[in-house]
Amino acid sequence: MGHKASDIEARLIVGFETHVQLATNTKLFCGCAVAFGETPNSRMCPVCLGLPGALPVMNRRAFDFAVLTGLALGCKISVHTKWDRKSYYYPDLPKNYQISQYDLPLAHDGAFEIPSEGGSKRVGIIRAHLEEDAGKNLHDQGDYSLVDLNRAGTPLLEIVTRPEINSPDEAYVYCTELQRLVTYLGVSHGVMQKGQMRFEPNINVEITAGGQTFRTPISEVKNLNSFRSVRGAVEFEFRRQVQDWLADHDYQFKKRPNENRGWDDERGVTVFQREKEAAHDYRYFPDPDLVPVEVDTAWLNGVRESLPELPLARRMRFELQYGVTADDAATLVADRETADCFESAAERAGAPQTTAKQFLNVWSRFANDRGVSVGRLAVSAERMGELAAMVDQRVVSATAANQIAERMMSSSDEPRQLAESMGLVTVADEGQLDSWVAGVFAGNEKAVKDAIANPKKTQAAVGFLRGQVMKASGGKADPRLAGDKIEARLAAMRAG
């Protein structure tokens, strides 16, 4: 007996395995530079080439990065961890084993908080461990293949979640948030185009129909390297698995094999690759060439204490503390330097909202033009704060501030000096303002007459006339005082 699609309830279940390339200068077990796009086989040595007699030595910085990430994911850090060999034959794996961590991963049992409708959601982290990347096989050579080992030995952190993600959007958010986290911590550059983050969702569906619950087989979509493809693959699999179950109710976990699938970006579908072997025998055993790593608890406590406020928490705090929108908070916390810079500037200005406006409208535009983050601009947080304070205290207008900001990019003068030398300091002098206002009234008789004759048009006319005064003053007139004077003059004319 079949079920109709309308009779069933389907719940998506997704867990992620993610490989994050760590931002070390050198490979995990040798001194070769980590490189992308270099001449094939130009970044190799006896160690990463697996020559007989060569021995691996752990890159301490990679280990430190991994521990920092583990802590940020709320994981327990193993006091005692070790390296294991994972054996399989493949030409891009020079030793025919990969150095990885099997039963004692350096981090385990954590949770990663991601934004979710109406708040946040915690995704359980099963484990995070370090391993070396393989090289690349190039198969487009006719009747032979080539191997490029530049990538062999690059440090990867593999992060495995619990199957606690329940929608394509959540999958998307998990991946983007993880990228924000690792780049924010500085442990990875997180550049998707360079394969520095590779996502592998494990997907199945829990179907409730006719009072019974069924689970579909798990498919693992390999090597997704864009957020869009993650969402696409999860969406597609959700639909496909429900349809396959509707067509064949034996399409169930354990009754049908789990499978590996690939993502076809052009067609927007996942493609069957192979059934998963029940258990491929990797013959893991402890690598006798490497000594176990004992983590010093005092050192670990130090790292834990130095852990910065994490991006999501910081964004939520920005919304509350500075009164910015969620989107604007995300922009301000895009990276740690920018967020730090913003907070210093806002404190200096004593005016967070004005500072935020300048960050979002002015500084971020300059940063984009230069392909850097706001925190990396050659303008200090103090000077940015100073400029925001000047706007807030009406020393300069917002329009004038934009011109000053542009000049600050190439000049080390103080913003106030620049405002003066550029003649942009707001004029509040009564006589000068009166003369500008008189000039504008004389030059715009029709607008003045309309404003007096028709009270409904007064508001618009005042705005228009104030704009003319700002124009006549070269942006220097204090806009609020100018408005006051225009209204007073109109009132006097109406009365007189």
Next chain:
Amino acid sequence: MSGVLNVAETARTVRSRKCSARQAVQSAINAIRDREGRLKTFISVSPDAALKRADEIDAAIAHGRDPGPLAGVPVALKDNICNRHAATTCASNILRDFVPPYDAHVVERLTAAGAIILAKTNMDEFAMGSSTENSGFFKTRNPWNENCVPGGSSGGSTAAVAARMIPAAFGSDTGGSIRQPAALCGVTGLKPTYGRVSRYGLVAFGSSLDQIGPITVDARDAALLLAVIAGRDPRDSTSVAEPVPDYVAALDKPIHGLKIGIAAEYFGQGLDPQVETAVRAALDLFRARGAEVREITLPHMKYAVACYYVVATAEASSNLARYDGVHYGHRTPVPSDLIDLYARSRHEGFGAEVKRRIMLGTYVLSSGYYDAYYLKALKVRTLIRRDFERAFESVDVIASPVTPTTAFPIGEKSDDPLAMYLADIYTISANLAGVPAISIPCGFDAKRLPIGLQLTGPWFREDRILNLAHQFQSATDHHTHRPPLAAA
């Protein structure tokens, strides 16, 4: 036809300009020319490179520069120790033409000390064997009796030193591969503490067991060489930052009051009575010089051979996976596909014993068997280590035979792997525990084949076993006897 001087004499004569480094190298080249033919101890000899290096050392001496403590001493390396100038074959067809682009740590140290690498020695393929019969190229003969094996796996190194073709050679010891052939060839062979000497550049067999050590005529030469190669190397994570004591200065310490342990486990069934007699005579000599001999027990030693053949083969199966015909080494000429490339390259490249051990090691690491074999072996290994810890609480050194018998005829055990494995029964536990041990000549049997005495010390106490070995050699002349073809 007198052959070469020993290490200390060579260095002394070269440093004092009584003889040039070139002459020292030339005398080794001459001895090799005269004696090598029948013994077949070397896989490669590099006279031109060695003479060139000798000239550099002579030039340094002429300019008044210190040429180093081993100035002009020609040495040979077992062919599993990498150096840039010669193929490093491991006596295997799979690495027949492999020339490493780097020097092993010991090669760097030796070269810096003024020693000259002259030749690479024959061995059991990938150090797997106890007779050097498993060489992929040819068998080496024992200089004391050419119908007998020299022992193994460092049999080329020990035979070359015994025949006085070279002052010293280096071997590797995974389960006795320095000490057992040293005993069978009547020379001195030292296996240092695991971690004492960097393994960087030693082609791995059993990574948690392998150590490089010197093979020399006497303990003094061993001390001179160990002093040069010992110490922490950041390229080998398992090398230890323990201070290196003055081994040569320690040689002359009196042994009065030293406590020497003997364990019944080393004197059981299968021990040739002539070997036992020679070893017990050595103990009498130590007693006469004021040492105290005490009974100890190593209760888990009976499991050592079984434990070893699980741990060593497991590591070997993984270490040898890299020889696949893809990146370097032998590649089958016309593979039909990738799997065929792997299978045929390995089938053609490896010998029978290597294949046997790869299969054994793969089996013990396989899912479903790991706990019963590999994990259990690791537990036994811990127990064996504890045996030694406990023993060294009451004694300073453990004395024993090196091998149950003297050198056996070529071919006698080559079809019986188990009998061959038992040749290492007394040497294996030192590797499992990681402790240092030395093999020194202590007599001859009725067939005038050498007998070895093994002295095992606590971790990082090479100074103590060298001291005891030197004191023994000061009172005896077994180590000065030469095989007939090298008679003075």
